[in-house]
Amino acid sequence: MQGKKLISPQDHKRITAAIRRAEEGTSGEIYAVLARSSDDYFFAAGFIATCGILIAAVLVAFLAHWYWFDIRLPVFGLAILAAFVAAMLVLWFFPAIRIAIVPHRIRYKRAHLNAVQQFLARNVHKTVNRTGILLFVSLAEHYAEVIADAGINQHVKQEEWNTIVGTLTQHASRREVAEGFVVAIDQAGTLLARHFPAGSENLNELDDHLIEL
Structure with missing residues (x-):
């Protein structure tokens, strides 16, 4: 290095x-x-962040269904994709965050x-x-x-x-x-x-x- x-x-x-x-x-x-x-822990941190996003997406979907809140599937999918891209960018530009979550x-x-x-x-x-x-x-x-x-x-x-x-x-x-x-x-x-x-x-x-x- x-x-x-x-x-x-x-x-x-x-x-x-x-x-x-x-x-x-x-x-x-x-x-x-x-x-x-x-x-560099990018992939390890990325895996953890991705799991967190998926768990959060399931919880949001469950709560939306529970409270009869309608979320269109394309919008929901794009929101998950945006969260994933944002998380990867944060991990890419801020290495200290990677090791903090591993x-x-x-x-x-x-x-x-x-x-x-x-x-x-x-x-x-x-x-x-x-x-x-x-x-x-x-x-x-x-x-x-x-x-x-x-x-x-x-x-x-x-x-x-x-x-x-x-x-x-x-x-x-x-x-x-x-x-x-x-x-x-x-x-x-x-x-x-x-x-x-x-x-x-x-x-x-x-x-x-x-x-x-």
């Missing part, structure tokens, strides 16, 4: 330094991704899917000892996740990852995204160093910088 950067160049350097510092003490690899949004469950599923796609696309799963982790934040959904490769997950409890996720979400809610990544990376480095200390050959297998989507 193109456009203005979410994080300043100075903060990008801080995050890069934090990753390098964290990886000095571990054979694990840390990768960081920040997304504005994990979906249920949290759908948003979180889309954000989780994006995190998994980034984990695979960035080859975090291809480190030699399967010790890569992804720190992922999607701002529009207020969503954060840590995805760890198989070599790590069998040694680290979910509660420990949840602590890092909490760090990312709390800082993001205060518009301190860069600081959240720096703190979370330090926490991840400490956790990885405990389970996977650096060896004699501490290879750097993944890029040490934040990716913005």
Whole structure:
């Protein structure tokens, strides 16, 4: 996704330094991704809006019949069409409305899917000892996740990852995204160093910088 950067160049350097510092003490690899949004939600929001229009049309038809109010079928059909077109235009020109009407469950599923796609696309799963982790934040959904490769997950409890996720979400809610990544990376480095200390050959297998989507 193109456009203005979410994080300043100075903060990008801080995050890069934090990753390098964290990886000095571990054979694990840390990768960081920040997304504005994990979906544009136009079709999901459009489906919800369309269902709402159809339900409203049925209610109007029922009330018109109940109160003996005559609505000509062509007029009724055109009114439904006009409502549909208006709703699509609003959703097209005001993206914030889309995500506001999409249920949290759908948003979180889309954000989780994006995190998994980034984990695979960035080859975090291809480190030699399967010790890569992804720190992922999607701002529009207020969503954060840590995805760890198989070599790590069998040694680290979910509660420990949840602590890092909490760090990312709390800082993001205060518009301190860069600081959240720096703190979370330090926490991840400490956790990885405990389970996977650096060896004699501490290879750097993944890029040490934040990716913005």
